[in-house]
Amino acid sequence: MTPEPIARATRAVALITGAVLATAACTGGSGAGTGASAGATATAPSMQRGDDLLDRLRGGGLTVVIRHAATDQSHPDDPTVDLDDCSTQRNLSDEGRADARAIGNAIGRLDIPVGETWASPYCRSKDTARLALDRFEVVHGLERLYPERDEQADRRLNQRIQDRAPHVDEPNLIIVSHGVYPSVLAPAVTLDEGEAALYARADNGFELVDRVDASGWAELGPEADELGAGAARARDSVVSLAGPGGTGAAFRVALPGILVTSAQLVANAREVTVVQPGGSRLTARVLGRKRGLDIAALRIGDDSGLPPLHSGSGLAEARTGDRARAIGASGAVTAGSIRTLDDPVAVDGGGELDAIRIDAEVPSASTGGPLVNERGDVLGVLTMATGASDGGVAIPVDAARSAALEIVRGN
Numbered sequence: 001m002t003p004e005p006i007a008r009a010t011r012a013v014a015l016i017t018g019a020v021l022a023t024a025a026c027t028g029g030s031g032a033g034t035g036a037s038a039g040a041t042a043t044a045p046s047m048q049r050g051d052d053l054l055d056r057l058r059g060g061g062l063t064v065v066i067r068h069a070a071t072d073q074s075h076p077d078d079p080t081v082d083l084d085d086c087s088t089q090r091n092l093s094d095e096g097r098a099d100a101r102a103i104g105n106a107i108g109r110l111d112i113p114v115g116e117t118w119a120s121p122y123c124r125s126k127d128t129a130r131l132a133l134d135r136f137e138v139v140h141g142l143e144r145l146y147p148e149r150d151e152q153a154d155r156r157l158n159q160r161i162q163d164r165a166p167h168v169d170e171p172n173l174i175i176v177s178h179g180v181y182p183s184v185l186a187p188a189v190t191l192d193e194g195e196a197a198l199y200a201r202a203d204n205g206f207e208l209v210d211r212v213d214a215s216g217w218a219e220l221g222p223e224a225d226e227l228g229a230g231a232a233r234a235r236d237s238v239v240s241l242a243g244p245g246g247t248g249a250a251f252r253v254a255l256p257g258i259l260v261t262s263a264q265l266v267a268n269a270r271e272v273t274v275v276q277p278g279g280s281r282l283t284a285r286v287l288g289r290k291r292g293l294d295i296a297a298l299r300i301g302d303d304s305g306l307p308p309l310h311s312g313s314g315l316a317e318a319r320t321g322d323r324a325r326a327i328g329a330s331g332a333v334t335a336g337s338i339r340t341l342d343d344p345v346a347v348d349g350g351g352e353l354d355a356i357r358i359d360a361e362v363p364s365a366s367t368g369g370p371l372v373n374e375r376g377d378v379l380g381v382l383t384m385a386t387g388a389s390d391g392g393v394a395i396p397v398d399a400a401r402s403a404a405l406e407i408v409r410g411n
Contacts, residue, residue, distance in 0.1 A: 053210055054220045056198075057112045061168035062209065063161065063199045065175045066103070066132075067191040068124040069214065070096035083143070086123035094256070094303075096124075097131055099194045099214040101305035102236040104132035105277045106217035109331075115171030116164065118142070120178060128194075129176040131305070136176065146180040158184035165201060230376025231325040231333065237309045238369055239274040239282075240329035241265055249328045249369030249382075250274060250284070250298060252306035253404065259298040259306075260404050261368035262383055263289035266296045274298070276305050277331060288407035293353065294383045295400050296368075297407040309370055311397045314377025315341075323374055324358050326382055326392050328366025336360030338379075339391055355393050356380045362392030 056062065071090045078088040092100065107114065119129040120142035129136035139160070141153035161184050166173055175181065179191055185206050189197045194214030199206040212220075218233035238251045243265040250261035259274065266272055266286050274284050284298040318324075318341060326334040336358035343357040356371060356379055364384055371380045371394040380394030 053212075054110060054112075056200075056209060057110070057172065057220075059168060060113050060115075060170050060172055061166050061200055062172045063165045063175065063185065063206065064172055064196050065177060065181045065185060065191070065199070066128065066196040067179055067193055068092070068096070068120075068122070068128045068176060069100040069103075069131075069194040071124050071193060072096075083121045089123050092124050092127050095307075096193065097127070098303075098305065098307040100128045100131035101278065102233075102307055103194070103214060103217050104134070105236050105305075106220070107132070108278065110217070110220060113171040115166060115173055117174040117176065119176045122178070125176045125178070129174075132176075133174065139175075142175070142177045142181070145182070146178060149180070149183075154183055157182040161185065165199075165206075167201060230374055231327070231372050234309055234325075234370065234372050234376040234378075235327055235331040235333065236277055237307050238327050238331060239276055239306065240365075241272055241274050241284075241368060243267060243272045244269050246367065247329055247365050248367035249365070251327070251368075251370045251378075252303055252308050253401075254308045254310060255404075255408060257299050257301065257303045258287075258404070258408060259284060259300060260381060260400060261296050261298060262381070263291050263294050263296040264384065265368050266298070272298070274300070278305065280305070287411045290403035290407065293395055293399055293403045295381060295395060295403040295407075297404045299411075309372070309376070309378050311379070311401070312375070312377040314373045314375065315379050315397050318356075318373065318379055324356075324371055324379060325374070326358065326360070326362045326366050326369065326371050326394075328363060328369040328382070330365075332363065332365065334360050334362050334366060334392065336362075336392065341396075343393070345393060353399065354396070355383075356396055357390075358392045358394075360392055366392070 070093050072093045075090055077090050082088045117129055117133050117136040118139040119125045119136040121138050121140055122143055141157050144150035144153040161182055185199045187208055189211055196212045198209040200209050238249050241248050241250045244267035245265045248262055248265045250259040253260050270286055272284050274282050282300050284300045287297045287299055289296045320338055322338045324336055324338050339357045339359045341356055342354040344352050345355045346352050366382050367384045369382050370378045371382055372378055378397045380396050381400045382394050
């Protein structure tokens with residue numbers, strides 16, 4: 001084969017690859033999308049993690065490209081999409097809205113400085129920016145880089161970034177966009193929905209510092225190492241609750257709009273106020289109580305800021321001596337180890353049950369919150385109804401789940 005046909009074949013492969021990746025960036029899905037030039041993707045040569053990356057973020061000077069959070073793949077963009085009409089677009093799913101809020105909660109909790117925030121005019125990008133950071137500027141042209149790159153728009157965006165990207169000690173620039181982003185930010189990376197690529201100024205333009213997926217923000221910092229990444233992330237699902245029976249916590253479960261807490265906390269109230277990790281307040285309706293287990297189920301109208309917690313195989317795999325974390329009001333965490341999984345305890349209203357006991361004293365403000373393992377799997381619901389004073393006690397998740405489902409089905 002002569003050099004010219006080989007060159008033509010190489011260019012053809014590059015064009016086909018670029019078209020496929022750019023289309024994927026438009027249609028969504030895991031791993032879809034590319035950055036500076038279609039088909040030219042890269043990974044950072046030496047990724048930072050934990051304290052090093054958090055220090056870099058806190059020091060400012062980064063341009064952070066976040067692909068919009070997870071979307072509803074069953075509703076693609078209309079062929080004649082109208083940027084002013086969200087009903088013609090592929091929008092965030094419930095998971096995506098929860099991820100966006102969780103990203104914002106983590107950025108705020110970790111004291112990461114944020115300067116300008118730009119968003120593509122697509123609703124999924126604007127909603128991600130709004131839920132995560134509450135403020136943003138719509139920057140036109142970010143939506144014109146796929147499926148075919150608008151070179152004029154790309155040049156204009158490149159110049160804007162070069163002019164306004166921060167230097168060290170200046171708040172980070174956040175760009176909430178799509179799988180394809182301005183070519184000045186190179187090398188390009190393939191981003192999943194909700195994933196971020198972090199760039200810093202360099203002598204010859206920009207350099208890729210790292211990438212963080214949607215759940216990775218909660219895993220930054222020394223507390224994630226101390227608590228376990230899963231336990232640190234679980235705090236984003238826990239709300240503070242002040243009820244007639246005292247102050248405690250509740251947490252989102254897999255059922256849409258449902259929180260689980262302590263029956264003792266809500267007492268006979270019909271409604272209680274809960275406070276989300278970001279500080280916003282919601283009114284929760286008390287659906288019912290199972291006093292013999294100290295379990296109550298609540299319903300909120302908007303659960304988009306609270307990713308659901310799951311039990312997985314956590315309780316089945318739990319063993320005496322395993323590390324566990326009690327999460328309470330305001331995200332307070334008490335660390336301990338499982339002392340026993342079947343401690344017979346008496347509960348208010350009579351009766352006895354086998355409860356989980358850990359070797360750490362749990363504050364009363366953790367009542368109603370989850371006891372989780374290091375992966376973030378729920379092991380049980382924290383209770384003070386037993387009157388126990390020797391270590392923290394939790395109602396096993398299997399019993400709590402059955403009680404909550406019975407309450408919800410009764411409504």
